[in-house]
Amino acid sequence: MALSTKGVRISYTQAGSPWNTEDNDYYYDPLEPEMLRPKIVTESQEFSTHPGEDITLPCVVDREWHSLVWRRGGNILWVLQNHEGNLLLQSVTRDDRFGRNDTSLTIKNIDATDEGTYTCELSETVPPRNVSHVLKVRVPPEVMSTNRRSVMTIKMGRTAILGCKATGNPEPNITWTYEYRLLSNTLSNHKLTKCNHLRISSTDPPVVEAREPEVYIGVGYRITLACFVYAQPRAQVKWYRKGGVPIDPMRLMRTVNSDNRYSLQFSRVNFDDLGGYTCNATNFMGNSSASVRLTARPKPVKFVSPHQGDMETNYTLIWEVESYHPVLAYDIAYRNDTDEEDQWITFTVPGTTSSTKYHSMSHTFTDLEPGSAYYVRVVARNEYGRGDANESFAFTTLDSAGTDSPTYAQPSGEESAEENNPLEDNVSEANEDVVSKEIQKTSVAASEALVNQTNSEDISRNEVSVAEKTVIHDDTSAANELSPKERKMQLMALVTAISLSSFF
Template structure:
């Protein structure tokens, strides 16, 4: 048979060529066992992935970087996959997406994804196949989305007594939490923010004017700043009226202001009346108006100005009015003494009273205050105090008080027009002597006495030391005497022998 030189080149994946021995006999090809060759990587250390499983969090629109570091990669091929879809093999980018990019250097492969979106979230696998035995590491990409919130309505009008539920919806990743706040506008105090409930809705039950304001729903998920949406809630209601009196005493004249405070939506029209007649502005009766407040100022008050004053407010939803009686009776006393007393059994009570005519008599009621809401206070004690010298400021000393007790006081004032209304309850604490601030007074001593005192203070310690020293020295003396006696006896015995 014609001599045949057979050379078979086998290409083994990731390995080397295997060259079977040449033979002149074709039959020897079937009988001869081929030489065994191993891939190069099996003749050295196998690849090892140094990167551990992990998670990468990136905000939407930014660039995600997934890292995979392999030691001893050699001729093996590193592949990136998403689920079962191959993204890259070695330096070759298989996935045709311009947002994907590879950075490969010294066994490190970084997969870059630009402009990530929520659809890019998921598990990415870095894999190296070693002769059908793959090793891999997983990188989980979590794309974060800033919160977005939307209110069902931005403007809302309700009538007093209605029920309504405000609603907001939020989106983002992670799923945002909805927090409700309310901004309330006052005439002089600006905005006050109150925190409300958490959830997609906020319920308003039996609304009043106090429920009006700007409600804000905020979506919070920890990605950037919270997203907010405002709902302006307006409450429509009939006027609600309050009335106040303020007196000012200046020498021989008295000035009175009567304030009518009106809450209404829509805004109200306000009219003043005394008894049954409408009030008009004069040189002594001045009228002013501010947002929500109407004022009558009566200068140089006379007894002819006394009467029943009322302010009446009205809008399309209804009417309301409030009354106050202006008379020559004194105003209720206002207590000015401190609320903490350091005297053990007495307390100096001071107060001021404004009156059109001089006050002729005061009445004070006081008692030991109740300890808690479950216990009644003590029995009221009443004092009637005639006024010898008329004055706006007065004082009286309460006696026989208990130390460590709280007392309530109520006052009344009387003049030729009658008794005033009772004052607001005034409360004070009878603490007793404050030893923390009590100064102990001592007579001054001259230097000779001070020196003598010091000398008198020291001897006990010195004597004690001397006693101890004497005892110690006595012990030494006794020991010495015993030793001396024993020595003499021993000498005497030896001498006799």
């Protein structure tokens, strides 16, 4: 069948179908001039989008046309018929996300399956004229473990095998990191997915460490005891008085921070609070604890005088000590380096008072041998007990020629405070850390009575006979510089020390 329209010859074949993409029913006679045939003026493009977005793929025809088809591969999406300017859409696909904007294809709510090549085609020309667009859908990588678990719990010493898989478009490469460090740096096309969300969790019994095994404080002060707990899984931590005695929850505050530090806070330390405490941690793997002692006794003394003396037969020893309460007395022991280890000379000197917790004191040794080495130990005592004895302090006197004595090393472990401590034989340690309150009251009362009858000059220079030697403690200059109130306090401390010595 042949028709003629405005001098243009058009052939129509009845055997064809408007849905046939291979044999078009409408075509221009090859004799038709090229300039009169419609053509698509849109250039092929590549589009990139993300899931959930909308997009329009363009297709513009330059002149009057009769049939236009949009397809994806061999699947027709829709056909558009043009009858004298009236466009008739004949949909083929059942996916209502595909539509049109004039002769362009629209796609709504794109997903990863929409990626591919889309073609706009004029089916009335031989051969058909068309334009193709490539649509790429970018899908961010998603990583998951192969066993769908983000935490793997194993026992210490066992082997752990971790696995992960990733999805995304373009296809991601997989690398592993440990503690934010890249274990593999192989990259392809700048695509990288880190499997750093997997975590190995080992099961460990608790390990408890005390921040300070012994905490020094004074009655009436604020203090915090602390321990560090390391456990997997997380342990349950509780504080107890030594022996399992529960702690009053209304008066104390328990806290924990991100560093696994568990604290027990005293807003005001009472006399009954002194003693031992236990930080206990428990999980299903086991139990552990650490002990902390809260004490008001003095700390070990620190020596600040030089090791080399500047006199032949005398040496002035200077020391400091921390004690929240007044120091009642200092127990001193010394010996010549040539003496046997058990030949220590021991004596006691009065304590000191201070407006702070820091106390300083000095004592001058006399009748020493020129150019000789000596060892000395000092222990402080207050109303709550005796401090620990530290290692011996070594000093030398000036030799008779006026030159320094040869230097020598500090005493080794054989001279440590724990072994052969002469001060332990001189004064026995009080029960635990605390002297009985009744003894304190008796001592103070006796001190006040004696001070009221004693003149300060009577004890400004006192002599103590020890092992057939005379040890002189000269406080005359210090006494002359003290005010009456301070002199009275020093006298009370001295007399209290003497009273306590009879008890110890």
